[in-house]
Amino acid sequence: MYVLLLAIAVPFLFPTWWMFTASLKPIEEVFAFPASLIPNDFQISNYAEVFRLQPFLRQYWNSISIAIVVTLITVTTATMGGYAFARINFKGRSKIFVLLLSALLMPAEVTLIPIFRLMVKSGLSDTFIPVILIPAFGAHAVVGLFLMRQFFLDFPTELEEAAEIDGLSRWKVFTKIALPLAGPAIASLAIISFLYSWNLFLEPLVFLTEPNKYTLPVVLPQFTDTYGAPIFNVQLAATSLSVIPVMIVFVMAQRHFIRGITMTGLKG
């Protein structure tokens, strides 16, 4: 059984290995025959090339700062919304919830054209506003709401009821009682929100036109020669820089990742 599992694991592990090793090879060695599993000739300068060809540090910072803002907004609104849908009875609650869930299946291409039109009209197209608003308030926010609602539904009501009898307001019950206990769920939500923004491609590709404003997924395919063919070793060096931090955090916080992502059925 181990042999079978290892064989199936090859297409899952092998790409990461090749990405990293090829990023350290001189270009002649990248396609050399026989191929080398470990570079014969380490060429660290591929990494320097990444920063020479593109304002990569700036783009890295763009990705980080956008992801942080998206995460903060999503965590705030989805926690409040999730609590409301789990605990507060308001008119049409279940109908509204089903309507919201339809967003989970909505292809991004369907909603993007009108949003593009709106952003161009309001002069916001080459700014970070759309690439923050779409993940923080669009379909992904519904994913977060769904996750937090699920958490609060599974959560015993006694504590909150006791607090209410003591005369605490709805808002106080939420901030003083429910919120402090929601730590693990919020951690999962923060991870998936950060990842979602970090990996977002279509929206930044459509809205961001200046290299200084690019995020990582937009710039990675652009390490090409004058004919548009990828410079593989440099491109893979840039890709390694964008993937390896995420991989390290994943290895350390696997449980949070897997729970967060699967509680929502997040796509993409």
Place this chain on the structure above:
Amino acid sequence: MAAPVLFGFIFLVLYPVLSVIRDSFTSYNPLTGDAAYIGADNYTRLIQDETAIEVAKNTFIFACILVPVNMALALFLAVLLNMHFKGRTTFRAIFFSPVIVSTVAWTIVWKYILQDDGPINYFLRTVGVDGPNWLRDNPWPMISVVMVQVFKNLGMNMIFFLAALQGVPEEMYESSEIDGANRWQQFKKITLPFISPTILLVAILTIAGAFQVFAQVLLLTGGGPGLSTTVLSYYIFINAFQIFDLGYASALAVCLFIFVMGLTVAQWQIRTRWVFREV
């Protein structure tokens, strides 16, 4: 307290869906400045557009390969990794790891691996096989795009199935063993019916996802060779954001919307025939 999410939904999901339907009846194009109401012209054009017909066909071929391969492999791995053995958490993490990597990074690495003189063909050559040019020789480009997507998102479905398998009561297997059922019979008569609600959920999400594959096509093949890997979401992107024919792109987007929602509703309707439990 739910207000921010509701407002966001109204402005970024509900309003755009209604607008895209409205725009699909116009000749909206920001380059020419057109925005006239042209009735159903975009839809008649769509039916006569041979490219669009080809693209729709490719989209269905893509989904028809991706969905069964992804779900069968995910379920198979989940069953294997549900057994008790040393190192199963490591294997789960390995199969799950591509889910957290961006589609762009994953695709870039695979583009390199699938090059004519890249690692896969190198390995094939060492065992004496002359591999095809995976991204150029039909039918391999379509198969490559599908497989890159399968490896990327398989881990997610695997975890869904694992969670469902862990919910199957142990007693059910024990009592059927007394009745002399073998492993395969147990799987068919106990496991599958028990996890059928999860299979439905996974099917809905995987099909909806299959219609949205975009970055893989753009970066791996650019829709080619010819049109052979151009799928609907990529065709919408080209029409909308490369040639700015937003009216026509809106009509295409409405079709995509109808496909995804139609298939979801259809699966929901026929669920009572094969889903044995309500969740």
